[in-house]
Amino acid sequence: MSDDATAARAAAADAAADANADETGDVDARTGGPALEVEDLRKSFAGLVAVDGATFSVEQGSLTGLIGPNGAGKSTTFNCITGVHDVDGGTVRFFGEDVTGLRTNRVAERGLVRTFQIARELEEMTVLENLMLAPGDQRGETLAQAVLPGFRDAVRDRERALREEVWETLELFEIDHLADEQAGNLSGGQRKLLELSRALLTDPDMLLLDEPFAGVNPTLEEKLLDRIHALQRERGLTFLLVEHDMDLIMNHCEHVIVMHQGQVLAEGPPEAVRDDEQVIDAYLGEEI
Amino acid sequence: MSDGPGALDGVRRRWDAAATRVFGNDPLLVAAVMLGIYVLFTAMTLVGPSGGDLGAIVSNLQAVTFWTALYAMMALALNLHWGYTGLFNIGVAGFMAVGVYAFAALTVPPSASPPGLGLPLVVGIAGGMLAAAFVGVLTALPALRLRADYLAIVTVALSEIIRRSLLSPELEEFTLFSNLGFVPDVTLGSGAGRGINMPTNPSIPVKSVLYTDPGNPAAGGRTVVGKAVLGAAESAGVRETVVSQFAYTLVLVAVVVLFYWLLVRVGNSPFGRVLKAIREDELVANSLGKDTRVFKIKVFALGCALMGLGGILWEAQRGFTDASVTTFRPLQTFYIFVALIIGGAGSNTGSVLGGALFAGLLFQGPLFVRRIVAHLLNLGDPPSTFVGAAAGLFSLELGGFLAYTVNNISELRFVFLGLVLIYLMQRRPTGLLGHRKEAAASVDLMERPGGESDE
Ligand SMILES: Nc1ncnc2c1ncn2[C@@H]1O[C@H](COP(=O)(O)OP(=O)(O)O)[C@@H](O)[C@H]1O
Numbered sequence: 001m002s003d004d005a006t007a008a009r010a011a012a013a014d015a016a017a018d019a020n021a022d023e024t025g026d027v028d029a030r031t032g033g034p035a036l037e038v039e040d041l042r043k044s045f046a047g048l049v050a051v052d053g054a055t056f057s058v059e060q061g062s063l064t065g066l067i068g069p070n071g072a073g074k075s076t077t078f079n080c081i082t083g084v085h086d087v088d089g090g091t092v093r094f095f096g097e098d099v100t101g102l103r104t105n106r107v108a109e110r111g112l113v114r115t116f117q118i119a120r121e122l123e124e125m126t127v128l129e130n131l132m133l134a135p136g137d138q139r140g141e142t143l144a145q146a147v148l149p150g151f152r153d154a155v156r157d158r159e160r161a162l163r164e165e166v167w168e169t170l171e172l173f174e175i176d177h178l179a180d181e182q183a184g185n186l187s188g189g190q191r192k193l194l195e196l197s198r199a200l201l202t203d204p205d206m207l208l209l210d211e212p213f214a215g216v217n218p219t220l221e222e223k224l225l226d227r228i229h230a231l232q233r234e235r236g237l238t239f240l241l242v243e244h245d246m247d248l249i250m251n252h253c254e255h256v257i258v259m260h261q262g263q264v265l266a267e268g269p270p271e272a273v274r275d276d277e278q279v280i281d282a283y284l285g286e287e288i
Numbered sequence: 289m290s291d292g293p294g295a296l297d298g299v300r301r302r303w304d305a306a307a308t309r310v311f312g313n314d315p316l317l318v319a320a321v322m323l324g325i326y327v328l329f330t331a332m333t334l335v336g337p338s339g340g341d342l343g344a345i346v347s348n349l350q351a352v353t354f355w356t357a358l359y360a361m362m363a364l365a366l367n368l369h370w371g372y373t374g375l376f377n378i379g380v381a382g383f384m385a386v387g388v389y390a391f392a393a394l395t396v397p398p399s400a401s402p403p404g405l406g407l408p409l410v411v412g413i414a415g416g417m418l419a420a421a422f423v424g425v426l427t428a429l430p431a432l433r434l435r436a437d438y439l440a441i442v443t444v445a446l447s448e449i450i451r452r453s454l455l456s457p458e459l460e461e462f463t464l465f466s467n468l469g470f471v472p473d474v475t476l477g478s479g480a481g482r483g484i485n486m487p488t489n490p491s492i493p494v495k496s497v498l499y500t501d502p503g504n505p506a507a508g509g510r511t512v513v514g515k516a517v518l519g520a521a522e523s524a525g526v527r528e529t530v531v532s533q534f535a536y537t538l539v540l541v542a543v544v545v546l547f548y549w550l551l552v553r554v555g556n557s558p559f560g561r562v563l564k565a566i567r568e569d570e571l572v573a574n575s576l577g578k579d580t581r582v583f584k585i586k587v588f589a590l591g592c593a594l595m596g597l598g599g600i601l602w603e604a605q606r607g608f609t610d611a612s613v614t615t616f617r618p619l620q621t622f623y624i625f626v627a628l629i630i631g632g633a634g635s636n637t638g639s640v641l642g643g644a645l646f647a648g649l650l651f652q653g654p655l656f657v658r659r660i661v662a663h664l665l666n667l668g669d670p671p672s673t674f675v676g677a678a679a680g681l682f683s684l685e686l687g688g689f690l691a692y693t694v695n696n697i698s699e700l701r702f703v704f705l706g707l708v709l710i711y712l713m714q715r716r717p718t719g720l721l722g723h724r725k726e727a728a729a730s731v732d733l734m735e736r737p738g739g740e741s742d743e
């Protein structure tokens with residue numbers, strides 16, 4: 001059953017991406033081919049090899065799972081892709097453009113946005129302020145626009161529009177009752193939701209999600225996954241998801257990449273990966 | 289019976305509401321604190337050596353307002369760096385020095401010694417601010433790319449380098465462009481230890497309200513306003529200089545208001561939101577696509593410009609600047625930090641309150657106490673060492689110890705400052721108002737679209 005569903009979803013995503021490409025110039029040049037290509041990525045910390053020549057690619061519009069035991073190098077891979085760490089070797093391409101070694105903000109500007117495994121909320125800012133921060137290139141983000149009287153009205157108009165968008169997101173993520181709360185007071189699961197919603201508000205082309213559902217209740221998790229699928233279909237968004245819940249991976253991902261000791265051990269459709277001897281040895285074992 | 293607690297609760301609620309109305313209103317809060325300080329200083333003047341002399345009271349109130357305004361101004365500027373953005377700038381005194389020395393170089397007449405360019409006042413002020421901003425950016429560019437602590441080290445080192453250079457005989461007078469035919473020679477100077485006379489300075493236009501020849505009030509006559517105000521003041525026993533100082537202090541207060549307005553506006557904007565995010569977690573801001581380096585450089589430049597202006601206004605009252613005074617030492621930066629910490633980093637109103645409390649209670653207050661105690665108690669000659677003073681304690685002769693304490697109150701202020709800081713760190717690390725979160729948007733975010741709240 002999940003087989004058919006996944007295939008159908010993938011087909012739908014492709015079709016939607018094509019349809020989208022006609023309407024919005026944005027996705028136009030980006031149809032077909034991988035959104036993200038990582039080639040021979042290497043990173044070590046003082047002799048400890050965290051990523052050891054990882055090579056994989058993520059199809060545009062897909063929800064791809066990135067799995068592997070703790071310490072496999074998944075988070076480090078995210079950090080290398082997004083310029084948080086300098087890489088020791090290898091290349092990262094995003095829609096064909098080399099983004100290796102770009103600063104974190106440049107990567108994000110290009111539409112490749114990530115969340116952190118350990119949620120990084122801006123503690124002393126409210127949930128609303130955390131989310132209002134996200135949209136890129138806001139009017140009023142330059143000093144002159146912020147201060148000079150002539151710009152102020154335009155800035156306020158834009159902020160009102162943004163506020164509306166932010167409140168909708170809060171409702172979707174069921175954290176609207178926390179709107180005025182200091183982000184530092186949220187629970188672990190709520191912080192995860194804050195991160196995910198904040199990342200979505202940047203209007204990205206691709207999201208790297210590092211265990212986004214840790215501590216989130218299952219009902220909401222299903223709802224957010226539905227939303228993710230909708231974004232895949234409607235806007236051709238690409239997702240790379242680190243997740244430990246195998247059922248979730250099996251039911252929702254079109255493609256799975258397995259990392260082990262800094263390398264890609266296997267990749268393919270969920271079922272193929274699940275039945276792969278090497279993967280079972282390295283990681284899954286009795287879980288399946 | 290069951291009414292009792294309910295009624296009490298009602299009273300308490302009404303009391304809380306009233307308190308919030310008064311103290312939730314920032315201008316009123318500042319006014320209340322200033323009023324408290326005025327009452328205290330009036331009382332201290334009354335029991336002090338000058339007694340009930342109105343002239344003395346006015347003079348003292350003007351002094352405490354003057355220092356309050358200066359510290360409030362500087363604390364506000366520092367709040368932009370440290371409170372909003374988390375930039376640990378401990379070279380504030382250096383940026384003040386750059387501001388006022390650049391100002392002097394631009395405005396002092398070429399005939400003076402050391403000479404300047406003789407440009408108009410406004411040019412001098414703008415130039416002083418720009419120079420401070422420029423030096424700030426130059427320092428910050430390499431340091432802002434690194435971790436926060438590097439900025440601290442670089443700024444404190446820079447402020448000392450600036451001060452020492454200004455004191456160095458090498459820069460007492462020097463000539464620029466001396467061998468270039470197409471540009472005229474320009475001779476400038478820091479005056480080294482002598483300092484620079486600033487005949488053109490921001491206190492002059494203020495004095496011109498009172499005097500026809502503001503540069504030399506004694507020589508020229510008085511304006512119409514001057515005749516009225518000074519006449520009234522004299523009949524009340526207030527000295528002429530106190531009046532013109534008060535007028536200048538009013539200008540400082542206006543500048544504090546201007547700083548406050550500017551910083552609130554900076555804070556309540558998308559720009560300010562990014563500043564806050566940088567303070568909280570710069571990597572998050574980067575991950576959302578914000579080029580934080582640009583924000584940090586801009587905000588550093590703006591804060592330094594305000595510090596430069598502060599330096600100009602600080603020294604203008606004297607009409608003179610010299611780098612050997614405390615104003616440009618690291619100690620000055622420390623004072624400004626204390627003011628901001630008391631008021632609460634991150635809060636603009638807190639910065640102003642901190643400036644008032646620091647200037648009033650910690651900086652000026654103890655000096656008054658010394659005068660009062662010396663006036664009221666005849667303590668005789670104080671022992672010259674602490675051991676001598678402490679020895680008296682054992683023989684239960686408190687007079688010697690008290691005399692020693694009072695005599696050294698200037699230095700003991702540091703002990704007192706330390707105690708205040710320790711207390712704040714333990715009991716209220718956020719200062720008076722730092723716990724209060726200032727909004728980081730130009731609109732009320734809690735106004736919920738779709739009519740769920742009262743829009
Ligand atoms: N900043 C770092 N400094 C030193 N070692 C690190 C750092 N980040 C990750 N590592 C190490 O790299 C390896 C891979 O870690 P990580 O990428 O977090 O794995 P995963 O996310 O797959 O659980 C681990 O051995 C971890 O201890």
Ligand SMILES: [Mg+2]
Pocket residue numbers: 074075076117
């Ligand atoms: Mg991880």
